[in-house]
Amino acid sequence: MIENLLDPVVLFFLAGLIAGVLKSDLRLPESIYEILSIYLLLAIGLKGGAELHESQLHNVISPAAASIVLGIVIPVIAYFILRRLGKFSRPDSAAIAAHYGSVSAVTFAVVLSFLSQIREPYEQFVTVLLVLLEMPAIAVGIFIARLKTTSGPLRVGTLMHEVFLGKSLYLLAVGLVVGYVLGPHGLLPVKIAFVDLFRGALAFFLLEMGLVASNRLADLKRVGAFLVLFGILMPLISSVLGCVLGVATGLSVGGTTVLATLAASASYIAAPAAMRIAVPQANPTLYITASLGITFPFNLIVGIPLYHQMAIATHSLLG
Amino acid sequence: MEKRKLVTIVTEENIEQLVINDVKKLGAHGYTSVSASGEGSRGTRKGDWDLNKNVRIEIVCDDSTAHAIVEHLMKTYYQDYAMIVYLADVEVLRPQKF
Numbered sequence: 001m002i003e004n005l006l007d008p009v010v011l012f013f014l015a016g017l018i019a020g021v022l023k024s025d026l027r028l029p030e031s032i033y034e035i036l037s038i039y040l041l042l043a044i045g046l047k048g049g050a051e052l053h054e055s056q057l058h059n060v061i062s063p064a065a066a067s068i069v070l071g072i073v074i075p076v077i078a079y080f081i082l083r084r085l086g087k088f089s090r091p092d093s094a095a096i097a098a099h100y101g102s103v104s105a106v107t108f109a110v111v112l113s114f115l116s117q118i119r120e121p122y123e124q125f126v127t128v129l130l131v132l133l134e135m136p137a138i139a140v141g142i143f144i145a146r147l148k149t150t151s152g153p154l155r156v157g158t159l160m161h162e163v164f165l166g167k168s169l170y171l172l173a174v175g176l177v178v179g180y181v182l183g184p185h186g187l188l189p190v191k192i193a194f195v196d197l198f199r200g201a202l203a204f205f206l207l208e209m210g211l212v213a214s215n216r217l218a219d220l221k222r223v224g225a226f227l228v229l230f231g232i233l234m235p236l237i238s239s240v241l242g243c244v245l246g247v248a249t250g251l252s253v254g255g256t257t258v259l260a261t262l263a264a265s266a267s268y269i270a271a272p273a274a275m276r277i278a279v280p281q282a283n284p285t286l287y288i289t290a291s292l293g294i295t296f297p298f299n300l301i302v303g304i305p306l307y308h309q310m311a312i313a314t315h316s317l318l319g
Numbered sequence: 320m321e322k323r324k325l326v327t328i329v330t331e332e333n334i335e336q337l338v339i340n341d342v343k344k345l346g347a348h349g350y351t352s353v354s355a356s357g358e359g360s361r362g363t364r365k366g367d368w369d370l371n372k373n374v375r376i377e378i379v380c381d382d383s384t385a386h387a388i389v390e391h392l393m394k395t396y397y398q399d400y401a402m403i404v405y406l407a408d409v410e411v412l413r414p415q416k417f
Contacts, residue, residue, distance in 0.1 A: 280399035
């Protein structure tokens with residue numbers, strides 16, 4: 001855990017968080033957030049695509065299937081916990097559940113950064129799992145929310161457009177395809193921009209994310225103790241599922257750590273945008289605070305090294 | 320100079336496109352939109368990341384279109400989204416445009 005804290009990426013996040021909590025006037029220009037998020041999504045996709053170019057595609061099939069299963073099972077479990085134990089309304093429970101089933105690309109980038117720092121190898125196709133895990137949970141969340149409710153007609157067209165052509169999935173997918181077509185050699189001309197500068201940009205982005213997350217901390221009181229607890233326990237439950245499925249589908253310790261982290265992470269780009277349109281009755285303060293104010297910092301600081309240990313343990317138990 | 324109505328909508332950026340589509344369907348000939356940040360009954364919206372942004376959409380149109388827009392927005396969005404709408408009288412030089 002101490003090792004993880006000494007990663008510049010995590011320290012930058014803490015720096016942003018502290019600046020926000022202490023009300024420093026540090027504020028990055030709005031365009032920086034946008035530029036960096038576009039850059040990171042594209043770079044994650046390109047890097048993943050180039051690595052995919054060199055890997056055996058048939059190896060990806062069972063982990064990919066496992067990802068889709070996780071994307072469906074996690075929101076269902078989350079929904080029942082929130083609805084039965086937390087007594088949240090159906091729309092609120094469904095919308096929060098969708099966030100926990102979907103993934104955070106930045107958390108994914110941080111786990112890869114962590115694994116390369118500790119020199120733990122992982123499968124080259126993991127970016128495919130990221131792309132696959134983003135979608136199903138959002139669909140499950142919308143489905144649960146709209147069961148038995150009589151809210152207005154679902155604007156399927158707008159929603160599909162929001163999800164599939166929303167920047168996060170589009171940039172990841174485009175990067176993946178371009179990276180795959182070009183391969184590592186074809187990407188050489190842009191390697192300096194998209195590979196070498198990646199960790200610096202990620203650290204810079206996390207400074208901003210620390211500030212954004214600190215703004216969410218003010219809402220912790222409003223969302224209540226149950227949701228705060230949920231924001232920590234749900235990723236733990238999900239990561240256990242991720243570890244078991246990772247080992248069961250033949251992933252290495254590194255790959256299992258990635259799958260567990262993906263399972264544990266909660267979306268804060270694609271899911272909120274989709275939920276706001278598909279489930280307008282759900283209170284956005286609840287899902288954004290849980291995902292961005294609790295789960296994201298938890299995963300970054302405590303979760304990732306913990307999931308790595310869990311992956312090792314699961315491998316020695318089941319492997 | 321002829322009188323027209325200026326409809327100003329301040330709402331979440333997330334639903335900007337939905338609102339614009341609706342407004343056009345109700346007969347507006349055009350609109351202007353700018354990013355905004357602010358504070359209201361649904362909390363502060365600092366505009367610091369994607370889902371925390373507001374937009375201000377302005378439409379100049381005739382009286383009946385303006386009222387149709389207001390009615391529709393109130394019915395469709397007021398309950399679940401952060402939105403305010405207000406009207407003002409304006410004078411325009413080229414009435415056929417609006």
